[in-house]
Amino acid sequence: MSLPSSRSPLLSPISPIIEDFFSDSNTSVVISENQISPTLKPRATISSLKSKPTTQLSLDHSSIPAYSPSSAGSSVKSFNAISNKIELGGVGGTKEVGVDGLLIGLMNRSNSSMSNNSEQHSQRLYASAGNGKNILNGQKSPLLSGHFDHDIISEGGMLDPIEECVDSDSSSEWNGGINNGLNGHSRSRDTSVLSLDDQYSGYRRKFVHEDPQSLTWSRHRKHFFILSSSGKPIYTRYGDESRISSYMGVVQAIVSFFADADDSIRCINAGQHKFVFLLKGPLYLVAVSRTNESESQLRDQLNYLYNTILSVLTSSQLTKIFDQRINFDLRRLLGGTEIFLDNLSNCLSDDPGFMLGSIQCVRMPKELRDKIGASMQLVKSKDLLYAMMIANNKLITLLRPRKHSLHPADLHLIFNMINGSSTFRSAESWTPICLPKFNNKGFLHAYVCYIASDICLLLISPDRDKFFELSEAKRTIVEQLSSTNALRDLEESTQADGYSIADVGIPGLRHFIYKSKTHVQYTSPAFTKFNTPRERRKLFKLYRYTHDRMHSRIRPLRVHYCVSSTETILGWITASFELYAAFGPLVPKSALIASVNGLLRWIKKEESTFFILHSPVF
Numbered sequence: 001m002s003l004p005s006s007r008s009p010l011l012s013p014i015s016p017i018i019e020d021f022f023s024d025s026n027t028s029v030v031i032s033e034n035q036i037s038p039t040l041k042p043r044a045t046i047s048s049l050k051s052k053p054t055t056q057l058s059l060d061h062s063s064i065p066a067y068s069p070s071s072a073g074s075s076v077k078s079f080n081a082i083s084n085k086i087e088l089g090g091v092g093g094t095k096e097v098g099v100d101g102l103l104i105g106l107m108n109r110s111n112s113s114m115s116n117n118s119e120q121h122s123q124r125l126y127a128s129a130g131n132g133k134n135i136l137n138g139q140k141s142p143l144l145s146g147h148f149d150h151d152i153i154s155e156g157g158m159l160d161p162i163e164e165c166v167d168s169d170s171s172s173e174w175n176g177g178i179n180n181g182l183n184g185h186s187r188s189r190d191t192s193v194l195s196l197d198d199q200y201s202g203y204r205r206k207f208v209h210e211d212p213q214s215l216t217w218s219r220h221r222k223h224f225f226i227l228s229s230s231g232k233p234i235y236t237r238y239g240d241e242s243r244i245s246s247y248m249g250v251v252q253a254i255v256s257f258f259a260d261a262d263d264s265i266r267c268i269n270a271g272q273h274k275f276v277f278l279l280k281g282p283l284y285l286v287a288v289s290r291t292n293e294s295e296s297q298l299r300d301q302l303n304y305l306y307n308t309i310l311s312v313l314t315s316s317q318l319t320k321i322f323d324q325r326i327n328f329d330l331r332r333l334l335g336g337t338e339i340f341l342d343n344l345s346n347c348l349s350d351d352p353g354f355m356l357g358s359i360q361c362v363r364m365p366k367e368l369r370d371k372i373g374a375s376m377q378l379v380k381s382k383d384l385l386y387a388m389m390i391a392n393n394k395l396i397t398l399l400r401p402r403k404h405s406l407h408p409a410d411l412h413l414i415f416n417m418i419n420g421s422s423t424f425r426s427a428e429s430w431t432p433i434c435l436p437k438f439n440n441k442g443f444l445h446a447y448v449c450y451i452a453s454d455i456c457l458l459l460i461s462p463d464r465d466k467f468f469e470l471s472e473a474k475r476t477i478v479e480q481l482s483s484t485n486a487l488r489d490l491e492e493s494t495q496a497d498g499y500s501i502a503d504v505g506i507p508g509l510r511h512f513i514y515k516s517k518t519h520v521q522y523t524s525p526a527f528t529k530f531n532t533p534r535e536r537r538k539l540f541k542l543y544r545y546t547h548d549r550m551h552s553r554i555r556p557l558r559v560h561y562c563v564s565s566t567e568t569i570l571g572w573i574t575a576s577f578e579l580y581a582a583f584g585p586l587v588p589k590s591a592l593i594a595s596v597n598g599l600l601r602w603i604k605k606e607e608s609t610f611f612i613l614h615s616p617v618f
Contacts, residue, residue, distance in 0.1 A: 205338060207238040212247065222289040224305060224345055227251060229282045230327040234334065235305075237345045241331060251286055255279065267295045278302040282322035283309070292541055294548040297355065301348045304412065307436045308344055311413050312337050315440040343420035350540060355547055356515045356578065358522045359411050362394045364493040366608040368486060373397045373616035375480040379459075379473040384618075385444065386460040391494040393419050395521075395612070396455070402617040407437035408520055414446075418456055424448045428474075430467045433460075447471065451478050452491050500528045504602055506595045510567070511539060512581040514603055516611055523603070523610040539567065543580050546571040561589075570596065 210217040217239055225244070226235040231252035233241040255277065258265040268275040276298040278285040285302040293301075310318070312334060321328055348354050376387050376399045386406060389396035393415050400406065417433065418424060429448040434440060447459040447470040457477065459470045481487035501509060503525070510529040515522040530536045542564070550557045550571050560571035568583040570592060581599065583592055607613070 205342060208240050210239045212239050212244050221291050222287065222293075222349065224302070225251065225286040225288070226305065226309070227284050227286075228322065228326075228328070228330060229255075229284060232327060232329055234283070234330045235338070235341055237342070251284060255284055266299075274298065276302065278306065280306050281315075281319060282326070283318070291349070292545055293349075296551075296553075297544065297548060301354065304344060304348060304354065304409070305341060307409060307413060308337075308340055308416070309334065310436045310440055311417070311434045314434045314442060315436070316442075340416055340420045344416045347416065350537070352513050352522060352524060352540075352543070353408070353412065355544060356513070356522050357408055358515050358520045359408055359415075360394050360523065361521055361610065361612055362391050362396050362494055362497050363499065363523075363609050364396075364490070364497075366613075368489050368493065369397055369612065370616075371484060371486045372481065372490065373399065375477050375484070375486065377616055377618060378476055378480055381461075381466075381469060381473055383461045383463045383466050383469065384459060384473065385462055386458075388414075388458050389490075390415065390418055390456045390458060391454050391490075392497065394497070396490070396494075397612060397616065399616050399618065405615070406435070410435040410437045414458065418448065418458070424456065425450050428471060432464070447474070449474055451481075452487065452494075454494055455487075455490060498526050501525045502528065504599060506599050506602070508583045508587045508591065508595055509599060510582045510584065512579065512599060513543060514580075514599075515578040516576070516607075517578065518576055519611045519613065521611045539582060542567060542569045542582070546580055568592065572596070 207217075207220075220238050222237075224235070224237040225233070225248065227233050227248040229252070231245075231249050233244050233248045235241065236244055255265060264279060265277050267277065272290045274287075274289050274293075274295065276287040276289070276295055278287075278299055283306065285306055287298040287302055289298055313321075321330070321333075353359055372389065376389075376397065379387065379399075385401070387399040395411065398406065413435065414433070417431075423429070429446075431446050431448065432443040433446050434443050438444070443464075444460050444462055445464045445466070447461070447467060449457050449471075451457050451474070457474055459473060461470060478487065481490070501511060511525060511527065513522060513524045527536050527539075530539055542562075546560050546562070546569050550560050550573055557571070558573050560569075562569050563585060566585055568585055568587055570579070570581045570583070572579045572581075577600075579596070579600070581596060583595065587595075603610070
């Protein structure tokens with residue numbers, strides 16, 4: 001979708017804003033595509049979704065004061081100067097307005113109906129100088145402390161802006177409690193509205209009572225929203241869905257505005273905030289972030305959230321529901337699954353597996369892993385599709401058909417389901433699950449049982465009536481493991497799982513992440529050199545930036561070397577592996593290269609303990 005020039009006669013009296021928009025060298029209107037992650041063979045790769053031409057918008061945050069329902073003088077800068085006839089339903093009937101006029105009209109009507117003391121506002125558009133307010137709720141917020149120069153940093157140089165702005169989407173958790181206001185003033189907890197999960201399930205969401213109009217809600221660095229194409233809220237990471245209806249109306253209006261022009265909105269860059277949209281048929285997913293995550297990384301995270309919904313409903317059921325009733329409230333069917341969406345939202349930001357599109361395995365001797373696989377192969381059931389053992393969100397072994405393998409995205413959904421709920425630990429469970437990369441139109445059925453304190457056995461069948469048969473298969477596996485002492489050795493391995501950077505013995509090396517592209521698995525030591533949560537978030541932020549720079553679709557890199565005042569980060573991609581390594585800031589390049597070669601030799605030596613090299617098949 002093209003934008004008119006800054007001197008176009010279509011521009012209204014707000015043309016100085018548009019001129020500032022086009023004069024900003026950091027403003028870009030580009031076409032962006034999804035990043036393709038490597039997958040397990042022989043499954044197909046994650047496909048990039050590009051059914052229509054798409055538009056990315058960027059604008060200066062300082063020129064976008066947020067709309068406040070309590071003040072008629074609040075203003076919104078226009079980010080699109082194209083006029084369009086839109087029925088606002090306010091004073092004056094049909095008007096020539098842009099997107100901003102539509103949004104203010106929607107917000108005026110929504111807040112007027114929600115407040116007993118609100119007045120009827122005429123639909124007016126104000127153009128005034130920006131004041132650096134937070135666009136989520138109108139509160140003052142600092143601007144981004146630094147910008148990345150991709151061209152310079154990719155070749156080397158300082159990366160001090162990362163140090164000055166170490167951000168995390170859970171910053172309010174680390175910075176002293178979310179129920180306290182600024183300057184130590186306490187905030188009362190509003191319990192007047194109960195969420196759906198408070199009413200119908202035993203799971204109580206941590207942030208459900210946060211008011212979207214409060215400073216506490218807006219201080220979170222990353223929000224996820226899911227809504228239907230009719231504007232009905234389905235899920236929000238923070239707060240309660242019933243309180244954000246006006247925001248969802250705004251999102252639906254923005255999407256509809258671009259759809260009317262036969263376009264599809266993908267991303268809006270507004271100062272330190274990034275709005276990423278993922279449109280999936282009747283569902284709209286939106287990420288609002290002020291972390292350093294790129295558009296493609298945020299879109300991958302939205303895809304995981306969408307796949308989580310599919311794992312509960314399947315795409316065919318989802319389509320059928322909204323074909324029959326476009327304004328259906330999907331929360332009725334998703335009640336009780338918020339725990340999985342919440343757990344996934346928390347894991348997306350600090351688990352390297354989601355960034356790399358790979359899984360991590362429990363480190364153990366190859367002989368023990370083979371013994372466990374042989375015990376699982378004793379199960380003789382024609383209705384068994386997959387069998388796996390999981391411990392602490394890591395894979396122990398996987399039994400699969402000879403010509404099929406599980407996609408890493410499906411394995412992540414399984415891990416999230418097991419890790420997200422403690423009810424699986426109490427008894428044998430039988431649950432339907434859709435694995436979108438395997439088949440997004442139908443259900444499989446999973447038998448889940450913990451055979452030891454942290455060891456979970458999961459058997460998957462396409463037949464919903466095979467619970468007792470798979471329960472008997474579990475008994476056979478456990479008896480075989482116990483008779484060979486493999487279960488005892490497995491418990492010891494899971495308890496002693498992990499290794500420190502000292503075990504590697506490479507001088508100057510502080511941490512690394514190694515991904516085997518052949519096996520779609522990764523390994524990483526414990527954060528022994530990074531003692532505080534802030535240091536760990538800062539390191540992962542450097543990894544995340546390096547990963548995004550190396551996988552750029554515009555100018556991908558095979559080697560990325562950057563230096564900050566505290567770390568030197570090296571990224572290296574070949575046909576068989578990806579490596580991200582952190583060294584001290586004063587390590588010379590020659591010593592760094594020698595250390596990396598030594599690290600690769602050590603990983604090759606220990607490869608059979610880190611990875612499942614040959615998955616057992618039947």
